[in-house]
Amino acid sequence: EAGVAQSPRYKIIEKRQSVAFWCNPISGHATLYWYQQILGQGPKLLIQFQNNGVVDDSQLPKDRFSAERLKGVDSTLKIQPAKLEDSAVYLCASRGGREQYFGPGTRLTVT
């Protein structure tokens, strides 16, 4: 069974630029998550989707971050404009039962 796929794996941008990340969850998983992991910290939930609807986006900085999950499968997370403090690893996960399965992440560096 294929795991959670994410791209790109690495991205370097300048502040005030925009960036987008893509995630393809495990086939059949209705629930998809985006987490932000800042260096030296545990992952922090940004947004949760159930199929193509948002369940929880209370921790998403909506002035600059947006996410969508069209057709209830793939998802994209966008940052516009990026700030220095957005440098982090962005992890996508999908849920089967009570377990969450994580992708390899996208490491974003904002200079």
Added chain:
Amino acid sequence: AQSVTQLGSHVSVSEGALVLLRCNYSSSVPPYLFWYVQYPNQGLQLLLKYTSAATLVKGINGFEAEFKKSETSFHLTKPSAHMSDAAEYFCAVSVTGTGFQKLVFGTGTRLLVSP
């Protein structure tokens, strides 16, 4: 609010020594607890989970954890460390609400294994 606290940002052991990584939880309801491992430049991999069945949970790679309600702890152990165990380990608690379920992670413990 449900949360977990991991004591010790770094733990160093020698190869073959006992590994003990500490996690304490805070929850007003019976918690679902998880341990994940993260190798450099990789995502998180589930080691084991506690879902209110047996209090001693066995996971992959020889790791196990014991749920102790009286101590609000869920410490991760392995009898004999291998070099390949060097990684970051995260304890997490599942938080469930109306229509949502998410993981709240601790700050992580980096395990260093020396020859």
